[in-house]
Amino acid sequence: MKCKGLRDDTVSVVIGGEAGQGISRSGELLGKALMRCGFHCYGTMDYPSLIRGGHNFYQLRASSRPVYSQTPYADVLIALNRESVGLHLGSMNAGGGVIHDERDALEEGLGRDRGINLYPVPLTDIVKELGGPDIMRNTVALGAASALIGLDAGTLKQVVAETFEGREKIIKMNEDAIQRGYTYVAGQDYGFGCCLESGERPRGQWLTGNDAIALGAMAAGCKFYSAYPxxxxxxxxxxxxxxxKAGGTVAIQTESEIAAAMMAIGASYAGIRSMTGTSGGGFSLMTESLSLAAMSETPLVVMLGQRPGPSTGLATYSAQGDLLFAVYGAHGEFQRIVVAPGDVDECFYLAAEAFNLAERFQIPVILLTDKTLVESNQTTDAFDLSRVSIDRGKLVESWEGPGEYLRYRDDEDGVSPRAFPGAEGILVPANSNEHLENGLSTSSSEAVAKMVDKRFRKAQHIRAAVEGLQPIRVYGDKRPRVTLVGWGGTKGPALEALGMLRDDGVKARFVQVVFMEPFPGGLEKYLKGTCVLFEDNRSAQLGTLIRLNTGYAFKHVGLRYDGRPFNPGEIRDRVLEVLG
Amino acid sequence: MSLTMKDLDTGATNTWCPGCGNFAILMTVKQALIQLGLNPSQVVAVSGIGCHGKTTDYLKVNTFHVIHGRVLPAATAIKLANHGLTVLGFAGDGDAFNIGMGHFPHAARRNVNMAYIVHDNLIYGLTTGQASPTSRQGLVTKTTPRGSAEPGVNPLTQSLTGGATFVARTFAGEAKHMTEVLKRAITHRGFAVVDVLQPCVTFNRVNTYEFYKQRVRKLEEEGHDEGDFEAAYRRAQEWGDVIPIGVFYVEERPTYEDGFPALAGGPLVGQPLSRDLSGLMAEFK
Structure with missing residues (x-):
């Protein structure tokens, strides 16, 4: 399959308009159609926190090679309102095309100095003729965009039809809308000159980090999800x-994040793999419960999706400002794992593994993500379920002795045998107070120290488990002139920057820190020569962790803290600036 | 062999003050469990923070002593995870109606199938004598030296308006009455609130055994229709020369666990972890 673009091997489509115009949905559908045609895609949504009005845009990139990130540039702009033209025209590539509603009557010759073509399409009129709702304008526009980039309209129709499965009238109307938009532009015989070759086989799937985490949790046997929106x-x-119903799970919208964390803990105590998810503000409310999970040694998995703070901050934007909070937040001293996936594959496999880690060590595991990662779509191969195994750790189902069952038995590895209430002959205590091996509260000096030591003896085993999960991942040149360091959602733009630097003749590698707590060993060997740290925060929090754990202090950093993720070009430019 | 009181005793040294109303609650809970013929391994007790919280150290069933005010979300999830278990929530008046108040109407409207037993002594005991949300207006405590200016929370009207399907009050000085009320609460299918008037012999010098003995009147002796919400609400507001005790209100309504399709085939905890993901994964193809 071929697709038409402006330059290189990537086509970039921006869909802009107001909240409520179905922008995100349109972008996802177009991406899915392009994936089916064999392209690698990346799509991300930029939106303020409101339901109607404001300016939203979705950027979709499709390419014959893997794409991991947004860029500031567009080849095609679908402008669902006039405002979008003004906001995005300046970042359009020369030769690009603007699809807009004929009714918006744009100024004649707008963008012509940069070779940009306007494609007025009667979006509103077509929808009226078809008798559809106003929101269907975006479907007409998708049809027009397909014609412009040479995408087969049939694939797009198929994808849209699947979304409305069973609602034949709506399917027909949408198919007509796509066809009308397609024909309108195709009839004008414009289009882009360059050809993009897709891969030989269709890509496996198109999904967000949140989707991947949900599937990972499902694969791991998570049956209980409690959260506050x-x-x-x-x-x-x-x-x-x-x-x-399909997953056999219980999902609860709780009254608060406190209830969300406490429910996940309650379900876990009763023997269910459970999970909660939130952002920084909600995680603040959860920290007392996190400490309870630690003291009662109840496994807990928390997805912490970062957005800019402090406080409400930028509710719908992205940040990496809660790293140290995730590592240190909550009172008392206890073992935890903080793991930060950087793409949809890692979201899936690490989410699944989080449940094993939580249960094997009976500790809280925090899956630390950010808005860019969990709300953006990526194409990837279908997840390999054979790579997911379920390990519930030390479980006992019945007890025949010797002696009584001790929930907090002082075992060598610090991990005591876990049982679930309801098991015959076993009574299962869990206690937020410091306790004896049998779970009863204690304040005895000797007993307290013994129990603290027991819990801390897990540390070396947790560390060993983490070291086996590739806690540091390295990409790019083996003998680099410069090393880029980063984590989480910064991985995507950093990987694309590596490609740009290669084109510039600069040998570079990217070192991704995946596990933040316990902090993996061996990072030092990569911190040689010129190193630049990239983070979506103001204080270089990974830099702090690295200095604390290795003594290495970064001389060069690239930090972004305006709520937006890095663009690959920014990373490349910063690296070139450092190299001088 | 039937269960005895001793079988339900953990052997931990009891540290409640001599004469504390908590002793009567602990004893009658044990009696209720024995009389109902429940197997301790099928019972989970969740307690919060405060003097009442020690209940889980003294009652030999499955136990989870959680953090302050969070009995209800933990107990809700335990019930959903394994609805074959009998779940008992124990809370103090501070635990239930101050820090944990944000959970209370939600557990009530959801009709979580559990009994919620509130050790209501109208004072903070374990933190040595501060005002509680149920302290009556005018009560002198360490934090209200001129007498509490705040009207107290009424646990019964809160329960009724919240949507609890079993609302009762009993008195720690009436052990037999308490046992009967607890038995009904434990076997009630839905969210059962039992507000237990429980004198704090150390810090509350007003609401004493003597105070209650002179005032409590049993609803069942006076004639009361448990299905009449308005009558229940009217009687629930009485607090003066007469303080009614007994079962104020009972309603049959689907419980929280009835609404989850995943629980229709039996307790969640009994279902296998691995599942066929092909259908779920196909959505993203």
Whole structure:
């Protein structure tokens, strides 16, 4: 399959308009169609926190090679309102095309100095003729965009039809809308000159980090998800709620994040793999419960999707400002794992593994993500379920002795045998007070120290488990002139920057820190020569962790803290600036 | 062999003040469990923070002593995870109606199938004598030296308006009455609130055993229709020369666990972890 673009091997489509115009949905559908045609895609949504009005845009990139990130540039702009033209025209590539509603009557010759073509399409009139709702304008526009980039309209129709499965009238109307938009532009015989070759086989799937985490949790046997709505974690709750029957799960919208964490802990105590998810503000409310999970040694998995703070901050934007909070937040000293996936594959496999880690060590595991990662779509190969195994750790189902069952037995490895209430002959205590091996509260000096030591003896085993999960991942040149360091959602733009630097003749590698707590060993060997740290925060929090754990202090950093993710070009430019 | 009181005793040294109303609650809970023929391994007790919280150290069933005010969300999830278990929530008046108040109407409207036993002594005991949300207006405590200016929370009207389907009050000085009320609460299918008037012999010098003995009147002796919400609400507001005790209101309504399709085939905890993901994964193809 071929697709038409302006330059290189990538086509970039921006869909802009007001909240409520179905922008995100349109972008996802177009991406899915392009994936089916064999392209690698990346799509991300930029939106303020409101329901109607304001300016939203979705950027979709499709390419014959893997794409991991947004860029500031567009080849095609679908402008669902006039405002979008003004906001995005300046960042359009020369030779690009603007699809807009004929009714918006744009100024004649707008953008012509940069070779930009306007494609007025009677979006509103076509929808009226078809008798559809106003929101269907975006479907007409998608049809027009397909014609412009040479995408087969049939694939797009198929994808749209699947979304409205069973609603024949709506399917027909949408198919007509696509065809009308397609024909309108195709009839004008414009289009782009360059050809993009897709891969030989269709890509496996097109999904967000949240989708991947939900599937990872499902694969791991998670049966209980309790959460309070908060961007960017809400889609996880929506997923569990809408798949409770298919997945055999219980999903609860709780009265608060405190209740969300406590329910996940309660379900876990009773023997269920459970999870909660939130953002920084909600995680603040959860920290007392996190400490309870630690003291009572109840496994807990929390998805913490970062967005800019402090306080409400930028509710619908992205940040990496809660790293140290995730590592240190909550009172008392206890073992925890903080793991930060950087793409949809890592979201899936690490989410699944999080449940094993939580149960094997009976500790809280925090899956630390950010809005860019969990709300953006990526194409990837279908997840390999044979790579997911379920390990519930030390479980006892019945007790025949010797002696009584001790929930907090002082075992050598610090991990005591876990049982679930309801098991015959076993009574299962859990206690927020410091306790004896049998779970009864104690304040005895000797008993307290013994129990603290027991819990801390897990540390070396947790560390060993983490070291086996590739806690540091390295990409790019083996003998680099410069090393880029980063984590989480910064991985995508950093990987694309590596490609740009290669084109510039600069040998570079990217070192991704995946596990933040316990902090993996061996990072030092990569911190040689010129190193630049990239983070979506103001204080270089990974830099702090690295200095604390290795003594290495970064001389060069690239930090972004305006709520937006890095663009690959920014990373490349910063690296070139450092190299001089 | 039937269960005895001793079988339900953990052997932990009891540290409640001599004469504390909590002793009567602990004893009658044990009696209720024995009389109902429940197997301790099928019972989970969740307690919060405060003097009442020690209940889980003294009652030999499955136990989870959680953090302050969070009995209800933990107990809700335990019930959903394994609805074959009998779930008992224990809370103090501070635990239930101050820090944990944000959970209370939600557990009530959801009709979580559990009994919620509130050790209501109208004072903070374990933190040595501060005002509680149920302290009556005018009560002198360490934090209200001129007498509490705040009207107290009424646990019964809160329960009724919240949507609890079993609302009762009993008195720690009436052990037999308490046992009967607890038995009904434990076997009630839905969210059962039992507000237990429990004198704090150390810090509350007003609401004493003597105070209650002079005032409590049993609803069942006076004639009361448990299905009449308005009558229940009217009687629930009485607090003066007469303080009614007994079962104020009972309603049959689907419980929280009835609404989850995943629980229709039996307790969640009994279902296998691995599942066929092909259908779920196909959505993204």
């Amino acid at each position: 908060m961007t960017p974690a809400s889609p996880l709750l929506h997923y569990f709620a809408s798949h409770d």
